[in-house]
Amino acid sequence: MSDKDSIISIEKSIRYISAHVKSHGREILKTYELSPLQFVALQWASDKEGITIGELSNRLYLAHSTTTDIVDKLENGGFIKRQKYEKDKRIVLILMQDKGRQVINEVIEKRISYISEITDHLTSDEKSMLPGILKSILHESEQNSNG
Template sequence: MADKDLIISIEKSIRYISVHVRAHGREILNEYEISPPQFVALQWVGDKEGITIGELSNRMYLAHSTTTDIVDKLENLQLIRRYKSEKDKRLVLVEMEPKGKEIIRKVIDKRISYIRDITAHLDEEQMIMLPELLESILRESEKLTHG
């Protein structure tokens, strides 16, 4: 395969795997009144305690007003809460509530189970290499995305 064909194949595989993993995890969301974009916001809040709505908006590539609507909904469901920054009272930060953490845990557990199933055919050496390769790709992706 030519270099371009390899990259095209990698892109397609990553895209499809990502869709499948997310879809299996989101089955849990049927138990709650949470849309996929609201769940993505919930994940970002969980990943970065004390995130501002502006940061959340940038990470989700959404308009500030749309992100505010999502935060309002998640707050009404008692999954997250807003609070004033101790360092700068002008800043409103968002953090996860216990109910939000529980939903995230359930979804991640479902995803982990699915990943276990789809990697069960790999041998021990491949299983050891896979996280190392993915972490390396993730680090480069973070560098290119966030400088």
């Protein structure tokens, strides 16, 4: 297999694995009546505590008004709350609530369980190498994205 064919195969595998992992984790969202997009917004709010609606809008690649609608639904559901920034009352921060953290934890647990299932066939050496390889690829990806 040529280098180009290998890269094409890697891209397809990463894309399909990502879709399958997301799909299995998102089964839980039905219980909470959350859309996948609302969950992505919730993840950003969790990853960056105190994110503003403007920042969230940029990360979701959505209009500010659309993002505000998503935040409204998440807040009405008790997943997040808005809080005015102490130093500048015009800025509104998004803060996680326990219910939001619970959903994220349940989805991650479901994803971990699925990943465990799909990697169960690997040898112990393959299992021990995989995290380092993926972390290295992720690092390069983050370095290239920041440029």
